[in-house]
Amino acid sequence: MGTWAAYLACQASNDAVNILPAGDSWGPDAWEEVAAPGWSVAETEISAVEDPEVVLAQTSGHALLAFVLDSDLAYVMGAADGETRWELYLNEHCAEAYDAPLPEVACAQNADLHRQIAVWIKAATGDIVSPERIQRVISTQRVFADDALRSLLYVFGIVTEHLSFGDDQSDL
Structure with a gap:
C-alpha cells in the first residue's frame, strides 16, 4: 500500500502544522528539517x-x-x-484510475500553467525557475508520486533537500 496523505507548505508566519487539520498520522515529520527559511511544511491523512x-x-x-x-x-x-x-497533477497518467477530473490540456503540455507557476514561484520564494524546468518536473513520470512532489517542492525552493528514495533526479 502506498502513501495516502495531504501536505501543506506555507510561509512560516502561517505555520502549516497549526493550519492543517490533524489526522491519525499528523505532524511535520521530517519536513521541518528540510523546509526552506520562511516556510513550514506539514502532513496529515487525506481524510482530515x-x-x-x-x-x-x-x-x-x-x-x-x-x-x-x-x-x-x-x-x-x-x-x-x-x-x-x-492546480496540477504529478504522474497525471494515473488520474483516470482515480476518477480525477482531467484538465482540458494535460498539465505537462500546458505552457500557460508553467508560466503561471513560474510567476508564483518568483513571488513565493524569490527564485527564478524557467517554465521549461517546471514542465520537466511536472512531466517526469515517477514510480512514486511522493518523489514527484518532493522534486517539485525542491525545484520551487520550498524545501532545501530533495528527499528522494532512489528515483532519477534528472529533472532537477
Whole structure:
C-alpha cells in the first residue's frame, strides 16, 4: 500500500502544522528539517482535509496544498493570500484510475500553467525557475508520486533537500 496523505507548505508566519487539520498520522515529520527559511511544511491523512479551499483560505502569502493518492498520483494546488492560483497533477497518467477530473490540456503540455507557476514561484520564494524546468518536473513520470512532489517542492525552493528514495533526479 502506498502513501495516502495531504501536505501543506506555507510561509512560516502561517505555520502549516497549526493550519492543517490533524489526522491519525499528523505532524511535520521530517519536513521541518528540510523546509526552506520562511516556510513550514506539514502532513496529515487525506481524510482530515474535508475542504481544500477552507485550508488554503487560512493561509496568507503563498501556500501549496498537495494530496498523494496511494503513491500513484499527486494533486497539487498553489495559492496566494488564501486563493487558489493554479492546480496540477504529478504522474497525471494515473488520474483516470482515480476518477480525477482531467484538465482540458494535460498539465505537462500546458505552457500557460508553467508560466503561471513560474510567476508564483518568483513571488513565493524569490527564485527564478524557467517554465521549461517546471514542465520537466511536472512531466517526469515517477514510480512514486511522493518523489514527484518532493522534486517539485525542491525545484520551487520550498524545501532545501530533495528527499528522494532512489528515483532519477534528472529533472532537477
